Amino acid sequence: DPTEGALVVLAEKLGVNLAQVRSEYPRVAEVPFDSATKYMATVHRFPIPSGSDLVRIYVKGAPDVVMSRCSQVLLPHDTASMSTSRTGLDGHYDAMAADGLRVLALAVRQLPNAEWQEFVDGGGKVEDLLTDLTLLTLVGIVDPPRPEAKLAIEEAHSAGIAVKMITGDHAVTAASIGKQLGIGGRAVTGADIEKMTDDELRNQIDDIGVFARVAPEHKMRLVGLLQSKKRVVAMTGDGVNDAPALKKSDMGVAMGITGTEVSKEAATMVLTDDNFATIVGAVRQGRAIYHNIVSFVRFQLSTAIGFSALFLIASIFGIADGKPFAAIAILWVNIIMDGPPAMALAFDKPTANVMQQPPRPMSEPILTKRRWSAVITSAVVMAVGTLLVLQLAPGEVSYDKASVAGTMAFCTFVFFQFFNILNARNETHSVFNRRTISNWRLWAALGMSGFFQVLLTVVGPLQDLFNVTSISFGQWLICAAVASSVVFVEELRKLVVRSEH
Numbered sequence: 482d483p484t485e486g487a488l489v490v491l492a493e494k495l496g497v498n499l500a501q502v503r504s505e506y507p508r509v510a511e512v513p514f515d516s517a518t519k520y521m522a523t524v525h526r527f528p529i530p531s532g533s534d535l536v537r538i539y540v541k542g543a544p545d546v547v548m549s550r551c552s553q554v555l556l557p558h559d560t561a562s563m564s565t566s567r568t569g570l571d572g573h574y575d576a577m578a579a580d581g582l583r584v585l586a587l588a589v590r591q592l593p594n595a596e597w598q599e600f601v602d603g604g605g606k607v608e609d610l611l612t613d614l615t616l617l618t619l620v621g622i623v624d625p626p627r628p629e630a631k632l633a634i635e636e637a638h639s640a641g642i643a644v645k646m647i648t649g650d651h652a653v654t655a656a657s658i659g660k661q662l663g664i665g666g667r668a669v670t671g672a673d674i675e676k677m678t679d680d681e682l683r684n685q686i687d688d689i690g691v692f693a694r695v696a697p698e699h700k701m702r703l704v705g706l707l708q709s710k711k712r713v714v715a716m717t718g719d720g721v722n723d724a725p726a727l728k729k730s731d732m733g734v735a736m737g738i739t740g741t742e743v744s745k746e747a748a749t750m751v752l753t754d755d756n757f758a759t760i761v762g763a764v765r766q767g768r769a770i771y772h773n774i775v776s777f778v779r780f781q782l783s784t785a786i787g788f789s790a791l792f793l794i795a796s797i798f799g800i801a802d803g804k805p806f807a808a809i810a811i812l813w814v815n816i817i818m819d820g821p822p823a824m825a826l827a828f829d830k831p832t833a834n835v836m837q838q839p840p841r842p843m844s845e846p847i848l849t850k851r852r853w854s855a856v857i858t859s860a861v862v863m864a865v866g867t868l869l870v871l872q873l874a875p876g877e878v879s880y881d882k883a884s885v886a887g888t889m890a891f892c893t894f895v896f897f898q899f900f901n902i903l904n905a906r907n908e909t910h911s912v913f914n915r916r917t918i919s920n921w922r923l924w925a926a927l928g929m930s931g932f933f934q935v936l937l938t939v940v941g942p943l944q945d946l947f948n949v950t951s952i953s954f955g956q957w958l959i960c961a962a963v964a965s966s967v968v969f970v971e972e973l974r975k976l977v978v979r980s981e982h
Contacts, residue, residue, distance in 0.1 A: 483739070484585070487622045488541075509536070512607050516649055516722045517696060519543040522607055526594065534594040538610055539587070543651070543694075544574045544619060547586035551616040560615060573619060578653035581661060582621035588614040624658075631662050633758035638663075640764065641839035643712075647692045647700060655693035666690025671699050682706055700726035713843060715760070717752070718744050734760060761836075768838075769831035776826050778847055780905035783856045784819055784898060787863035791894070794868060805871055806891055807948040817933060818895050821926035822902050828922045829906060851978065852908065858974055859904060862967045863897040870963055874956075888938060888949040889960055895934050896964030899927050904971040909978050912968055 492499060510524035520542025527535040540547055548570060553560045577584045590613060600610065634644050646664055648655050656668040668691035674682060683706045692703065700716070704726050707714045716723075716730035719740040724747035727733030735748035738755045745751050752759055788811070796803035806814075848856070870893045874886035902923070903912045910916070918924070937943040939951055952960075 483624065484583070484622060488585075488620070491620065506537075510601075510607050512611075514542070516720070519546045519649070520611075522611060524597075524607060536592055536594050536597040538590045538592075538607065538614075540589070540611055540614060541585050541587050544570075544584050544586040545651075547588050547614070548616060550611055551588050551614040552612075554616045555618075563616065566616075570616070570619070574651075575653055577619065577621045578651045579657055580621075581623075581625075581654060581657040583624055583650055583654055585620045585622065587617040587620060589617055590614050626658065626662050627756065627758070629756070629758040633761040634663050636836050637761050637764070640761075640836040642761075642764065643687070645690055645692065645703075647695050647703065649695060650693055652691075652693035655691045659691040664690040668693055670694045671696050674699050674702070679706060683710065686710075697722040697725060701729055704729050711843075713840070717757070717760070718748075719755075720744060723747075765831055765836055768835050769829070772832070772835070773826050773829050775847055775852065776829065776905045776907075777823055779852055779856055780823055780826065780902050781819065782848070783859040783863070783901060783905070784814075786856060786860035787867075787894075787897070788814070790860055790864035791867055794864060795871075800868060801871060801887065805867070805887070806894075810891055810947050810949075813937075813947065814895060814898065818898055818930050821930060822898070822923060825920060825923040825926040826902070826906065829920050832907065832910070832916070855904070855908065855971065855974060859901050859967055859971060862970050863894065863901065866897065866963045866966055867894045870960065874959075883944060883948050883950040885950060885952055885956065888952050889956055891947075891949060892934060892938070892952070892957070893960040893963050895930075896961050897967055899931065900964050900968045902927070904968060909975055911972060911975060913972075 489499065506525040506527055508523050509526050512520075512522040514521035520540055522538055522540045524536060524538050527537055529535060540550070548563065548567065551563045553563055554566045554570070574584055590610060592610075637644050644664055645666075646655060646659050646662070648658075650658075652668050652670045659668065666687075666689050669689050671692070671694045674692070674695070677685070679702075682702075686703070686706055692699070695703075700718075700723065704714050704716060708731070713732070714730045715732040715734060716726050717734045717736070718724070718727050719736035721741050721743045723735075724743045727735060727744060727749075728747040732750065733748035735744040735751050736755045737745075737751045737753040740748075740751070740755075750763075791805060792803070795801055795805050867890050871886055871890035874889045876885040876887075903917060906912075906920075907916075935957075937947050938949050944950060
């Protein structure tokens with residue numbers, strides 16, 4: 482635990498021999514820390530060689546909670562009444578908190594061992610003895626934000642993600658840390674939340690950036706109210722008391738290093754490095770994956786619709802007896818020509834502005850109206866372009882006899898796929914930019930597919946199998962030129978889309 486670790490380091494710096502202390506003053510009872518009470522206590526026996534042993538109860542926790550249980554304050558050579566010292570102590574507390582320190586109060590109560598034993602035998606609880614304490618000191622713990630956290634929060638904000646800090650720390654400490662991290666909005670406490678109705682909190686929640694001194698039930702309420710506003714809520718947590726809110730949120734994120742097993746079970750995802758920046762990185766990668774899925778669907782669907790339109794139009798108008806290509810050629814396009822390039826789309830890197838775009842609505846389908854327009858436009862261009870080549874190229878077209886026109890149409894449709902996959906990589910950005918050459922796997926797949934396409938038109942057995950024939954270099958150029966038309970038509974559509982936004 483970071484807090485315990487900091488206190489152990491402090492003790493070592495002050496010259497305390499921890500092993501010796503633990504051996505000489507054994508712990509006989511304990512009150513574990515609870516987020517509701519905000520303190521913990523341990524009971525130790527202090528052997529006195531010349532008399533009766535003593536028992537000391539040490540308490541550490543939130544200063545306001547611990548000091549409320551103290552009646553006096555330890556001074557270098559004396560004690561002072563808490564009532565006369567409280568104002569000065571509160572000032573020190575606020576000053577430390579304003580510097581972003583997490584502040585703990587340490588206190589003690591001493592009683593004879595016989596009195597302690599009588600108390601235990603009577604079934605008493607340690608909590609009942611946590612009064613009339615003597616305040617020992619206030620300890621400030623520096624828990625500086627990771628350098629990358631502020632940058633990650635800035636990136637989250639630019640991506641339309643509202644970041645809110647929920648903590649059990651003092652409001653002043655929380656507000657100071659929130660300011661360091663660039664979390665905007667005002668700070669409120671759990672007590673403030675208690676005073677608000679659901680409608681009041683719902684109306685104000687967007688203006689609040691920091692929630693301090695928050696109890697588990699407050700976290701549940703905050704998650705529920707954000708969800709009632711149709712927000713997708715990701716919640717981080719590491720303690721047992723975080724589990725209900727982690728489970729209720731749309732994406733519960735437990736800490737892999739400091740998180741309890743209960744929180745990990747309740748969470749949707751476990752953050753192995755306990756680093757907030759990793760969450761933002763996951764959002765970036767998730768958006769990239771979704772973008773690549775959309776590209777894949779657009780490409781495959783436009784090919785399928787283009788194929789269907791090609792055969793439908795050919796059947797209606799009796800072109801090539803309604804069968805422009807052999808059945809094996811259809812399989813060739815779908816499996817060999819489309820397969821490797823389509824799979825290479827998965828390796829497209831995120832666009833530079835992927836984290837400058839707002840989150841998409843939960844109800845948004847993969848194929849929006851704009852994407853459908855791109856799919857239909859590309860499909861129509863591919864079908865019409867292939868049919869034009871089929872009609873205008875030299876030679877008779879027959880389903881059972883190879884021809885130059887049929888071969889050129891087949892090659893044109895294959896080339897359409899090569900150009901169309903470049904279109905599908907982005908909905909609005911032009912093909913004519915550096916990103917077009919960024920995915921070497923895609924270009925390798927296109928090169929391999931193009932090589933095999935040329936091969937089947939020049940190798941005799943493959944010509945017979947696919948019902949194609951050799952064509953001249955000029956005819957290859959015509960096929961490529963016609964196929965490139967899908968790029969220019971799509972560029973016009975993208976230009977219109979960009980002008981609308």
